[in-house]
Amino acid sequence: SMDEEIVVTREEEMVDPEAEAEFEHEYAKLMAESLESRKLERKPIFDVPIPVMAKNRESQSSQETETGAGPSAPTMAFALLTKKGNRQQTKTVELPSNSTFAVAMRNSQQAEREE
Amino acid sequence: PIGAAPEEEAVELPPHACAYCGIHSPGCVVKCLGCRKWFCSSRGNAQSSHIVNHLVRARHKEVQLHPESQLGDTTLECYNCGTKNVFLLGFIPAKSDTVVVLLCRQPCASAPSSKDMSWDISRWQPLIENRSFLPWLVATPSDSEQLRARHISPPTMAKLEELWKENPDANFASLETASTTEDEPNPVLLKYDDPFHYQNIFGPLVKMESDYDKKLKEAQSEDNLTVNWDHGLNNKYWASFRLPKMESGDVKLAVGDEMRLRYMGNLHAAWEGVGYVMKIPDNKSDDVQLELRLAPKAEKSVPTDCTLNFMADYVWKATSYDRMQLAMKTFAVDEQSVSGYIFHKLLGHHVAVAAMKPTIPKQFQAPGLPELNPSQIKAIKAVLSTPLSLIQGPPGTGKTVTSATIIYHLAKTSNSQVLVCAPSNVAVDQLCERIHKTGLKVVRLTAKSREDVESSVGFLSLHKQVEMNDTNQELSKLQELKAQFDQLSSQDEKKFKSLTRMAEREILSNADVVCCTCVGAGDPRLAKLKFRTVLIDESTQSAEPECMIPLVLGCKQAVLVGDHKQLGPVIMNKKAAKAGLNQSLFERLVLLGMAPIRLNTQYRMHPCLSEYPSNMFYDGTLQNGVTQHMRIRREVDFPWPVADMPMMFWSNLGTEEISASGTSYLNRTEASNVEKVVTRFFKAGVKPTEIGVITPYEGQRSYIVSTMQNVGTFKKESYKEVEVASVDAFQGREKDFIVLSCVRSNDNQGIGFLSDPRRLNVALTRAKYGLVIIGNPKVLSKHELWHHLLVHFKDRKCLVEGPLTNLQASLLQFSRPKPSYR
Ligand SMILES: [Zn+2]
Ligand SMILES: [Zn+2]
Ligand SMILES: [Zn+2]
Numbered sequence: 001s002m003d004e005e006i007v008v009t010r011e012e013e014m015v016d017p018e019a020e021a022e023f024e025h026e027y028a029k030l031m032a033e034s035l036e037s038r039k040l041e042r043k044p045i046f047d048v049p050i051p052v053m054a055k056n057r058e059s060q061s062s063q064e065t066e067t068g069a070g071p072s073a074p075t076m077a078f079a080l081l082t083k084k085g086n087r088q089q090t091k092t093v094e095l096p097s098n099s100t101f102a103v104a105m106r107n108s109q110q111a112e113r114e115e
Numbered sequence: 116p117i118g119a120a121p122e123e124e125a126v127e128l129p130p131h132a133c134a135y136c137g138i139h140s141p142g143c144v145v146k147c148l149g150c151r152k153w154f155c156s157s158r159g160n161a162q163s164s165h166i167v168n169h170l171v172r173a174r175h176k177e178v179q180l181h182p183e184s185q186l187g188d189t190t191l192e193c194y195n196c197g198t199k200n201v202f203l204l205g206f207i208p209a210k211s212d213t214v215v216v217l218l219c220r221q222p223c224a225s226a227p228s229s230k231d232m233s234w235d236i237s238r239w240q241p242l243i244e245n246r247s248f249l250p251w252l253v254a255t256p257s258d259s260e261q262l263r264a265r266h267i268s269p270p271t272m273a274k275l276e277e278l279w280k281e282n283p284d285a286n287f288a289s290l291e292t293a294s295t296t297e298d299e300p301n302p303v304l305l306k307y308d309d310p311f312h313y314q315n316i317f318g319p320l321v322k323m324e325s326d327y328d329k330k331l332k333e334a335q336s337e338d339n340l341t342v343n344w345d346h347g348l349n350n351k352y353w354a355s356f357r358l359p360k361m362e363s364g365d366v367k368l369a370v371g372d373e374m375r376l377r378y379m380g381n382l383h384a385a386w387e388g389v390g391y392v393m394k395i396p397d398n399k400s401d402d403v404q405l406e407l408r409l410a411p412k413a414e415k416s417v418p419t420d421c422t423l424n425f426m427a428d429y430v431w432k433a434t435s436y437d438r439m440q441l442a443m444k445t446f447a448v449d450e451q452s453v454s455g456y457i458f459h460k461l462l463g464h465h466v467a468v469a470a471m472k473p474t475i476p477k478q479f480q481a482p483g484l485p486e487l488n489p490s491q492i493k494a495i496k497a498v499l500s501t502p503l504s505l506i507q508g509p510p511g512t513g514k515t516v517t518s519a520t521i522i523y524h525l526a527k528t529s530n531s532q533v534l535v536c537a538p539s540n541v542a543v544d545q546l547c548e549r550i551h552k553t554g555l556k557v558v559r560l561t562a563k564s565r566e567d568v569e570s571s572v573g574f575l576s577l578h579k580q581v582e583m584n585d586t587n588q589e590l591s592k593l594q595e596l597k598a599q600f601d602q603l604s605s606q607d608e609k610k611f612k613s614l615t616r617m618a619e620r621e622i623l624s625n626a627d628v629v630c631c632t633c634v635g636a637g638d639p640r641l642a643k644l645k646f647r648t649v650l651i652d653e654s655t656q657s658a659e660p661e662c663m664i665p666l667v668l669g670c671k672q673a674v675l676v677g678d679h680k681q682l683g684p685v686i687m688n689k690k691a692a693k694a695g696l697n698q699s700l701f702e703r704l705v706l707l708g709m710a711p712i713r714l715n716t717q718y719r720m721h722p723c724l725s726e727y728p729s730n731m732f733y734d735g736t737l738q739n740g741v742t743q744h745m746r747i748r749r750e751v752d753f754p755w756p757v758a759d760m761p762m763m764f765w766s767n768l769g770t771e772e773i774s775a776s777g778t779s780y781l782n783r784t785e786a787s788n789v790e791k792v793v794t795r796f797f798k799a800g801v802k803p804t805e806i807g808v809i810t811p812y813e814g815q816r817s818y819i820v821s822t823m824q825n826v827g828t829f830k831k832e833s834y835k836e837v838e839v840a841s842v843d844a845f846q847g848r849e850k851d852f853i854v855l856s857c858v859r860s861n862d863n864q865g866i867g868f869l870s871d872p873r874r875l876n877v878a879l880t881r882a883k884y885g886l887v888i889i890g891n892p893k894v895l896s897k898h899e900l901w902h903h904l905l906v907h908f909k910d911r912k913c914l915v916e917g918p919l920t921n922l923q924a925s926l927l928q929f930s931r932p933k934p935s936y937r
Contacts, residue, residue, distance in 0.1 A: 004454055004455055004468070006259075006468050027163075034176070034200050035203070038198075046224075047232060075251075079213060082186075082189060082217070091185075101206070112211075
């Protein structure tokens with residue numbers, strides 16, 4: 001893409017509170033329905049072993065994200081566990097270093113090291 | 116068919132573009148499995164991201180990521196039970212490892228965890244937060260991407276969702292047609308939300324103009340024509356004939372237009388042929404000349420032995436309109452089409468930019484071009500350091516020289532090719548010639564239909580440069596063969612075409628500067644090239660969408676040259692014109708507050724001639740680069756009322772008449788006096804080519820030409836060489852002496868064309884050494900602008916009446932002007 005430094009100012013649009021309230025209502029309804037429909041599902045225990053992989057995935061990755069929006073924030077690599085058919089797969093996801101998962105992970109790693 | 120343009124490529128948004136806003140970075144979009152449409156994670160000005168907005172309004176719940184996203188084409192689902200309802204899904208982390216997994220909130224994540232479980236179910240985090248997917252799963256589009264996307268408001272999204280319930284294939288165009296049923300088009304605006312908004316306003320206007328043009332041109336068939344034939348080498352056939360309907364002035368036939376000629380009589384087998392217009396009616400003759408395009412071996416059937424019973428009609432081409440529409444579309448969907456700065460400027464957004472670091476040349480004067488004055492140097496300096504600039508060039512201020520010098524420096528400093536455009540071929544040729552003088556490598560790209568039209572810069576044209584090419588032996592040989600036999604074997608023809616295309620590409624990519632008309636910039640031969648730097652001359656004479664054609668080829672720096680105080684674009688459809696299609700981009704940018712850099716020194720007119728235009732149209736800022744003495748032709752004995760002031764308003768009270776066609780006007784008294792003035796100039800030694808006669812009406816133009824022929828006492832040939840034309844035809848040009856015949860002279864009706872201040876400005880600023888205005892002061896003075904002009908002439912004792920041999924100062928009292936002229 002073209003590298004240029006520009007600042008664009010745009011006029012704010014007014015939000016119609018009535019339409020906003022209506023959307024809010026639709027959203028809540030959809031959420032409630034979704035939960036309701038699952039009430040009677042049996043509760044299968046989720047007990048899947050953690051896939052074996054190298055620890056300490058933390059990286060100060062500065063790789064360009066898809067959006068190409070300037071220097072990206074520091075991230076921490078996590079593995080996302082998914083299923084393809086019945087096969088287990090892991091895929092890498094870059095979580096922002098300040099996301100709750102990443103912060104918690106760093107804290108627990110720190111604690112581990114101090115032990 | 117011969118000369119047919121290859122298919123022009125349309126730029127389309129990819130199928131995975133957000134159905135609301137068009138954003139299409141693979142990492143930022145997901146596919147809704149309920150309707151297979153794609154949505155992005157931007158919010159625009161709304162509270163919810165586009166994905167969430169859609170899912171809620173359409174009550175769809177399942178999505179899939181893009182194959183090229185970080186996670187590939189993953190369908191988001193609960194690892195444990197497989198539910199795909201995104202409103203139920205969330206992530207849980209492993210207790211002591213950097214692993215996460217998607218689980219549904221109910222029931223999988225609400226089950227009590229077994230004691231030694233390695234997953235931390237208690238830290239379940241929903242996939243949708245703040246009405247958006249977690250940004251590390253579906254990225255938020257970059258600011259610049261969001262700014263360039265369609266700006267869609269929540270009510271519009273709601274409308275679109277309603278429409279999709281009826282028709283899943285509906286798009287924004289359907290939304291437009293659904294909402295606008297009235298037949299008045301939406302007027303142009305100063306600012307646009309986004310390029311789609313821009314396209315939604317201009318698209319219908321261009322369509323209206325195109326439909327109107329088509330209707331008008333196709334209705335122009337004329338029969339009972341008498342044809343004179345001419346036959347040249349290389350099997351070229353020319354047909355000359357007169358088109359009586361041309362006089363109406365509705366149809367502007369142009370060189371390069373295509374016409375079909377048919378034989379309707381019985382002396383020859385039925386025949387029809389198509390050709391390009393090579394000549395249009397001018398002061399030499401009213402003939403139209405067509406060069407026929409004949410298929411090989413078809414020449415025998417041409418009925419050259421017949422002269423009567425022909426019929427001609429216009430072959431209408433949508434090319435120019437198609438290219439405007441395509442340019443607007445490219446502007447909307449191709450983020451490489453223009454830089455972010457230009458993009459937002461064109462839409463009227465407020466953009467701040469980090470100042471460019473220009474390479475200011477040590478020497479401003481370009482090789483082969485004249486020296487520059489301070490205002491020209493100021494303009495050049497400003498242009499080199501700004502990504503978008505406007506240069507206003509009042510009459511005679513050296514606009515072409517300034518443009519050519521700017522192009523020289525741009526080509527030298529920017530290290531990229533410069534694209535130079537203007538709306539008309541004449542203007543492009545003039546500029547092209549100047550640029551060539553600086554020593555830059557120039558290519559003039561002409562439409563196929565104009566390749567045979569003579570031009571002073573013919574040798575710079577792409578097709579000539581290909582012909583002259585001497586590096587490719589095989590191509591030269593094929594060219595020779597083709598010239599000799601007029602035809603090649605199909606295999607050779609194929610080879611010839613591909614070699615020609617190769618040669619064209621090579622010449623174009625080696626050029627410093629490519630020159631073509633604005634519409635020509637849409638030529639498929641330029642499609643693969645990028646032009647970072649674009650200069651558009653006479654930009655105030657093209658409609659905005661026309662200007663877009665050269666700009667969307669990758670422009671980062673644009674220079675628009677023109678003068679919004681002179682005539683603007685010609686729009687034939689009145690509704691489209693009224694809606695604002697007749698406003699140029701230059702003018703809109705001025706209205707938006709961009710100050711044009713004005714060239715302030717005029718080198719054309721005698722100072723007495725520039726005074727009124729300077730005061731009326733340029734805030735009195737126009738300075739004279741020529742003195743009175745330089746603009747007096749002492750040897751010319753002409754009865755100017757004031758010796759040092761070669762100008763006069765000659766009062767003529769004869770009445771106007773409707774011309775024979777019923778659609779134009781003429782004025783016999785004025786025509787006869789035009790002849791007297793012209794004859795007097797001849798007798799004083801002025802050459803015919805130094806005189807121009809301007810009249811706004813086609814009826815009067817043709818009447819003056821015949822009056823001079825019939826009544827003129829000087830050599831007939833001389834009168835033929837005097838150019839008689841409309842104000843519009845004289846724009847951008849000059850003559851030593853100008854005679855202006857105003858024509859309109861009636862008690863009650865308006866003064867039509869003459870009321871446009873821009874037309875008056877052009878008419879008054881063509882003459883270098885002398886101006887004679889012939890008109891009815893009583894009628895014209897009702898009009899405020901003309902009232903001022905008449906007072907100006909009267910105050911200077913230059914308003915006269917009586918016979919040319921005995922002119923007297925007129926003491927006529929003027930009518931009271933109506934307060935406004937717009
Ligand atoms: Zn959907
Ligand atoms: Zn979107
Ligand atoms: Zn589940």
